[in-house]
Amino acid sequence: MIDLRNLSRRGFLNLGVAAGAGLMMPGGLIRPALAAAKPLAPVAEKDAVIAFGHTGPVTDEGWTWSHDQGMKAVQQAFPKLKTIFVESIPYSADASRTFRQFVSEGANMVFATSNYGDFLYDVAKRSPNVAFFECDGRHPMDNLGTYYVAHWYPTYVTGIAAGLMSKTGKLGYVASFPVPSVYSGTNAFLMGARSVNPNATLQAIAINSWFDPQAATQAGTALLDNGCDLLFGIMDEAGYLQVAEKRGAKAVMWNTDIRRYGPKGYISSIVVDFKKFYVEQVRQRLAGTWVPSTPILAMGAGVDRDAWGETVPEEVRKQADAARDKILGGWSPFTGEIKDSKGAVRVAAGKTMTEEELYNWNWSIEGVKGL
Template identity: 80%
Template structure:
């Protein structure tokens, strides 16, 4: 049995050792592991088949939709290539059967757009001639790589705008599960907000789903009823944005541009874009250059803030973007101690900068965030 943290596409499965030292690929944040064998043999585009196993429906306008756009980019870049996908792959033995069927159908490359752990690894071990990628994975093999995004940086930027636009200082967060991506997102968001409002707080409500418009709407309503006036979350749809629009509140979204569902409420979104990554990995696979990579796509290359909403004051946008520019041009990180957890314990010493590995695995709330820690 796997834990609740394993059941999230952005959670972590501690089922294998991380790869050792490797080559950092320029401008990508990805690493080519030192243990990788020779590249897999080239494949003619007319004989190639690329498969995608998705955690949700491609119509969600969120996480899965973004990955589906990546598949469409592959189709456009390589005319004649065959693609295949399955939506809403369950976290069960059915996942293994689906990934195994991809291989049986002739897939040369398989992308799992969520963390499927051993449901995927068993298939990869039995198909060494097939290239596999696991989004938000952490186990590496000669034919299995991993990828994810450094979303905590744009979350911090969005937090600055949220803190400046909030009248109550109470920020609400609609959470899927208490997993690292939620901890890092809420912590970064509040740290950004506290640069303009040191008394700001974040209240979280966990709905135990990535895609549940009704539950997200109910959670957003409850947070607003409790005094929050800016909402954030990690949902794959626009439920809480619509609540914010109806109630005269503000909201920050995830995955895609959803402003049409709440143009007055919309501040920005944590945007993900996997198209360049997918096209490049398929190109390498066809050319016979593919060995696995693993790591985090940086801000500006896979994740970023969306264009600001129509009600974001120019001075607020400028202040938030000053931090974004400093991150992108100077490599600045705001995640420097002293940082205490929600119980007041010092977790990051004064002057100590959190590593990307620590940010990726963040599993505790900072002071001011409530609703996630037991």
């Protein structure tokens, strides 16, 4: 039986950040090489095959769509190489077969845009001359790197807007699973809200899926029925934004700008952009300089808040963006004292959480319910 607490952002087997993992300071990106890794041989552009394995459909207008845009940027930057992709890969033995198929088709580099754990690792071990990169992975190897985004910083920023705009102080969250990306999202959002409204609370409902518009709509409806007047979540579609729009509530979204589904309800979105990252990694692979690294893309360099929605007051924008500017200048809002949902002190007064701790956050702060 798999413990859902050990699910990662998009898959299974949260094994903890391994030795050699890179740390990201706010506003910057560090890409360390693993000590034992050696660069793979260069590949001529005309002979190169770059593969992408996706957890959802490329038409989701969310997570997978964002990675697909990264693939398109690679195609534009290197028009002579070949790209292949498979979407909606299940977390099962079918995933291993897909990754093996990439290798058999001559892939020189494989991006798994979700954490596929052992379904990917076994293939990587058997293919030492292929470069692998796993999004939200936690087990780097000599030919496999990991990457992710520091979404907790823009989430804190949008949380400030939420705290200022919520009339009840009751925030709702449409969750996928109880995983680190959800904990860091709910916690950062509520911490931002509580910085301007100390009495704010957050109720979460997990729907056990990353892409289920019907379930997300039902969860959003239930949260509003329970007294929440502002929604957040980590879904790959606009279900709960549409609910908020119809009910006169507000919502913060994830992945992309989807305000057209609820322009008056839309506050902002945590937007991700992998284009520059993918182009640079492929460039290194072709040049024979690629070695596995473990970057966390910083706010402003792979993840950020979207442009504010039309109904966000100017004073709210200014107050939230003042925090954003401080973060870009090196300040971290994740400094203790921070207590968990049971009242125990988890981060001592004056101590700032490390990027590793934020990446692997697996407990709820005071005021979060439902996880």
